[in-house]
Amino acid sequence: MKGIVFTEFLEMVESKFGLETLDAIIENSNLPSEGSYTSVGTYDFNEMVSLITQLSGVTNIPAGDLIHAFGLYLFDGLAKSHPEVVKSYKSPLALLYSIEDHIHVHVKKLYPDAELPTFKILDKTDTTLSMIYSSSRGLYRLAHGLMEKTFEHFNDTAQITYQLLKEDGTEVKFDIVTNGK
Known part of the structure; x- marks a missing residue:
């Protein structure tokens, strides 16, 4: 999975749930990358599963609802990164x-x-x-x-x-x- 998805997810977690929650889910997810992502890197999809599972446990929000909320959040990040694509429609x-x-x-x-x-x-x-x-x-x-x-x-x-x-x-x-x- 591309790093931009991870970096945007972590930004969403920090902005919506705070830095303490972000630190807690990274720490408790046992990530091979240790939660250090670059937007152009490629990472194991299972790391995202771990992060979402941990966030769901901390927030008591179902994983599916968190994934949907992330989709809402991700659009803006992708549109900012690639405005020429969105503007062509x-x-x-x-x-x-x-x-x-x-x-x-x-x-x-x-x-x-x-x-x-x-x-x-x-x-x-x-x-x-x-x-x-x-x-x-x-x-x-x-x-x-x-x-x-x-x-x-x-x-x-x-x-x-x-x-x-x-x-x-x-x-x-x-x-x-x-x-x-």
């Missing part, structure tokens, strides 16, 4: 529709070893989008948070629902209906 549906064919292509140029989820478009209209999220990591709640924040970024709203196609969350169907501006 006029609407949230256009951005989400282009995840696989443009955004992930851009990410792969920057981080060739990045392991990204896939998004298969099933249907698209001017106000709706249906797609299948697939990832061995099952971070569909992160994707859901990123999608919600995409609409907020464009000052728009939408109803975003999902259905687990595989119980472990490695394959999920998202249906998006925009409220339109």
Whole structure:
């Protein structure tokens, strides 16, 4: 997993839960990296699992809710790091529709070893989008948070629902209906 995900996660933990909580989850997670990440590094996904598990234990917030909250937080960090990508879209549906064919292509140029989820478009209209999220990591709640924040970024709203196609969350169907501006 790319380091930018770790650095953004640690920033979120510090800003929302404080430095003491951040120190506690790093200390109690038994991390090979010792919690020292660079945005361009690559780290074991299990380190993120450990950090989220520890944070859930400390805060009594379910891990899935924390992952969703991180998706909401992560959008801003990614948009700041790569403003040219977000600025090239006029609407949230256009951005989400282009995840696989443009955004992930851009990410792969920057981080060739990045392991990204896939998004298969099933249907698209001017106000709706249906797609299948697939990832061995099952971070569909992160994707859901990123999608919600995409609409907020464009000052728009939408109803975003999902259905687990595989119980472990490695394959999920998202249906998006925009409220339109």
